[in-house]
Amino acid sequence: MKQETGQTYVVKMLTLGVATILVLMPVHAFFTAWAASNFGHFDLIRVWKELLIAVLALGAAWIIYKDKELAKSFIKNRLVQIILVYILLQLGLGLVAFARDQVNLNALLYGWIINLRFLVFFLVALIAASKTSLKDRWQKLLFWPAAAVVGFGLVQQFLLPPDFLKHFGYGPDTLLPYQAVDLKTAYIRLQSTLRGPNPLGVYLILIVTALLGVVVKQKKKNHYAWLLSGLVLALYFTYSRSAWIGVFVSVVILLWLYVNNQKVRQVILVASAALVVLSSVAVILLRDNDHVQNIFFHTDEHSTSSVSSNFDRASALKNGLKDTLSEPLGRGPGTAGPASLRNNHSPRVAESYYLQIGQEVGAVGLLLFIVINIYVVLYLYKQRKDTLSMVLLASFIGISVTNLLSHAWADDTISLIWWGLAGLALAPAILNKKRKHNNVWTKEKTTA
Template sequence: MMKQRIEQVLRWTMAIVIVGVCVHAPLSVVIGVHVPAMATPVKAWKELVLLAELALLLWYGLRYHPRRLRAGITGKRSLPLWLGIAFMAVHGVSMLLFHNGLQAMIAGFLIDVRAVLAFSAGYVGVLCVPHMWTYVRRSLLIGAAIVLGFGCLQLLLPPDNLAVLGYDKTKNIAPYLTVDQNEAYVRINSTLRGPNPLGVYAGSVLVMALVALIYKLRQSEVQKKREYWWLVALIVMAGVVLWVSYSRSAQVGAAVAAVAALLYMWRDKLSWKVGLAAIMVTLALGAGAFALRDSSFISHVVLHKNPHEANQVDSNEGHGSSLQTGITELQSHPLGAGVGTTGSASLLGRRPAMIIENQYLFVAHEVGWVGLVIFMAWLGAILADVWRVRRAFPVAAVGLLASGLICIITGMLLPVFVDDTVTVLWFALAGVILGRQPRTEII
């Protein structure tokens, strides 16, 4: 009886984290507005819960499944787990060497290592706890319904609809953004912290649903029309939300990931005619975009620049400036400037705030070249191991690889793994896939 109760607690805790992180932004805003003393602590709820979940998982595994746990942490698929621990250890060393204020270091540490906690909890959880995948899958679908459903609803609401919850760009989160301050192009947040992470999330859901739909079509598993239409609806909703996020990096990443997934899923049916047609369509789209480069749509949505208005805000220059700053800082601080010296955590530190948008330069600025190498090795090991199990788990593995491609591309311009929702969900799912024993299909 005790064992079953612990298993239920572990499953429900993971489900609460997965669904809760999808509504973390409005939750933190509401609590911060009505209980100001809890504004900062409430932001760390998911990391604290994941830490408690992981501790209970390790105790449960040692108590009831010691052989399975030992095999999981010392076997062939354990390399990503240990690289994640090494990435966390580098942060610990950096915190001992460089000081930027206790509050900033704690905030920066939690931001940087939440991915390790999510991956480890997913890996050990599905390794030891029966039916963990069922709870994870359902929670992911519930979270997607909330984020995408509200995102589509926002198209019918006033742009500042989130202001009623306490959203304020001067105090917490802006209720909405625009493309270079042009009110004609409103960028929605849904329940995430901003349109850019929303774009990455929507793009990830889109490619995963697309992979699932293609797999079922190829396997002739769409006898259940309800399931077919649910996948189609998910793809449409994700596509709409991705579009109105106006996140160019996420849109480009999603397009590349979708094409890559389609090529892989339909690789046995491709011919030179299909390749030629794809090249012609690409050239036609490129020529059309060039011909219409001065139109309102292309200048605003694609280029984020309007030559006909005296708009001083240019996101392209902002990305370029941030990239140059990141490179300069990396050259000046090869060992890193310290945990909590970049991004939102730096606002709490002793030094001037530093905003670096490139994900990889973000990591390097805090923990130096060594930390960056370990981070890249960790990410590469996860992707490589997921690729190896793609035949055992074709939908989940290929979908995660496609969404990982979105994150990698977006990370060139944005700190994609700083966002709570994207980070926790992607790394938790990666851990679940690698920890799962290939006895049954993960779809």
């Protein structure tokens, strides 16, 4: 009896912990900046979710240890095995890089955090979903915080001064209160409660796709129309070109998955291709227009910036590809990407998450990560009739396209939310069977 009570307590802790992270991630940058401005220790405050994930991982390990059937399904799953090997590779190569003085401790720890936190959280969410009905509440966990983010963002865009966030601790020691296209105040980029406009744009890829998925699958058109219009408006004002592309790809994939008729699918693909061509032609014809130049090229003929963001991005991608090809074993976690800004050596920011992984853990590490991605896609595709799985599959492809041009998975908000939801969605498939679980929200028992 004591053992059952203990397991129930740990399951409840695990479930509430996962839900807390999913709900708070869209606003955590805002509150951590405010807390750091009052109490200092910005880095310590903003790792609250990693510390919580570490505690949850211990709880998940304890549940696996106590449940032999669950342990067998978990350990024998090929995706889980590859993730564990990838984690060990990251840890091992990191220690080697540290021993060779290729990375300092600060950069190494930060590199491990941003590379591994979402995969660990994915595994934690798997275990939580095997024991509870948390997946049934995914829409509330996702859409209520999104409504707050979009609502505040639109107020920020139309009513508040650009530097409003400086009153809540944003500044040189925490996060920038605002960013602008080519340093022009006429093109302030919306960031809402996230840490910047690009992270907000990638986050909205998931939200837009999820909302459309609910609309087409569950016919809740009127209920979410107001939020969808706000999402599109907020997405536009991020001026995040990679996010725009990601949303377009996600929506096309979503519609393709939803429709079973092959002729209609062909129409969707042809119409999408035609839209791309027409949009490209329109941008080319209007390329001398200042507004078009700033929105689509992030510069114009009157630019005062010494180097354009486009040149920086192209140069970073070129250098990242060169490093990946010339150093097949990588230099270790923390030597590339955002973490490398903390290193004693020159930072290497490739503007591509995949190139970052290649720079850090080489061809083997990059291959393992790609295989993890492929397994997840296959699992989601097999259960695409489920609304959440269909949404995650479509948004994953869109975010993956964005990852070619940015470090999307290095951002804590989108990485933890997406992979956390993926853990909830894939638990039945990965753990092989339906399992009876406790509903921590009520006292009844349900079946997954």
